[in-house]
Amino acid sequence: MLNLRTLSVTLGKAAVIANNVKRGKKVVASSNGTSVQEAEQRTIESICNQDKTAASLICQLKKRHSTQISTMPMMKDILGVVATLGKTNDDNLSSLLSEYLGIDNMLGLVCKTYDGIKSLETYGTEGNIDKKSGIHGLGGSIGKILHGRFTVFCLENIRPFSGEVVIDDPQRYLMLRKPRLPNGESPPGFLGFAVNMILMDQAYLSCLTPHGHGLRETLFYSLFSHLQVYKTTADLRRAIPFINDGAVSLDGGILRPNGSFCLGDRKDVEVKFTVALSSGDSNTPGSITEMEEQVKLKNWEKERFVEDIKREEDLLKQVKDSFSNQKQQLLDYITQSPASKVNC
Structure with missing residues (x-):
């Protein structure tokens, strides 16, 4: 088990290193010419601009009231918004996959447990929503009213990918x-599966369910399944006999799993995945991105360590209470008169 003091020291060192890198070196740029941090902030801003949505409320709370909400069980169970949990290495791919998922899924909240889902919304005796509790009450406390429905994913309830992962x-x-032609080759233009084109920060890679499944095996597999990606719409259409769970093409073609096509002009996507570094640059030693990811990872580990301690303390208290009760019963029995013991 992690040592809390060691973890705190490591966390502090990582933060110092990240700060030194930020002051002494140029921030690493993403593939669209801006820093990854700026791209992440643009994604968050685009979510905040979706007024009266749960995702907007959560992002604004984390941005402006992080200290006050950090200890709230409901907020601690919310891992984030779908759009913030993954990245792509290409702006066009980001727009395409975001369009495929749709705004409701991109703004979906992701909770770790079902208890987190239940804490978001409570109901009256007639099934009406209690606007003074849960996320509705939280929004009302800062003058933000939620409107309409919102999607929430529960990691522990998602059926995970049943195959193998690259350990x-x-x-x-x-x-x-991969889809295969009779000659054993993949269809022309096949680039891969969308679920494997999502990149995740180290902190989110460390997020596992109690059964050891990660975000790619749960959340992103439930969203994309075996969605295939092709270079062109022409490539996609030629490969239709080998497509079972839908496909997209880099020039904008979309084939849904139910067999329907999305035609017409593409429109600007309001909320999309952040564009990350290319795979060749993302591991640059000493980069600010790497240092900040280390800080995120250590924060995540520290949070899990504290939760483990709390759980162990609760179990210890239960054992102590049980022992005290049994001890008292034994003392009561010992102090009973012999006649009473015979009657027992």
């Missing part, structure tokens, strides 16, 4: 079977 790769890519 020796930090991204834990899924080992999916």
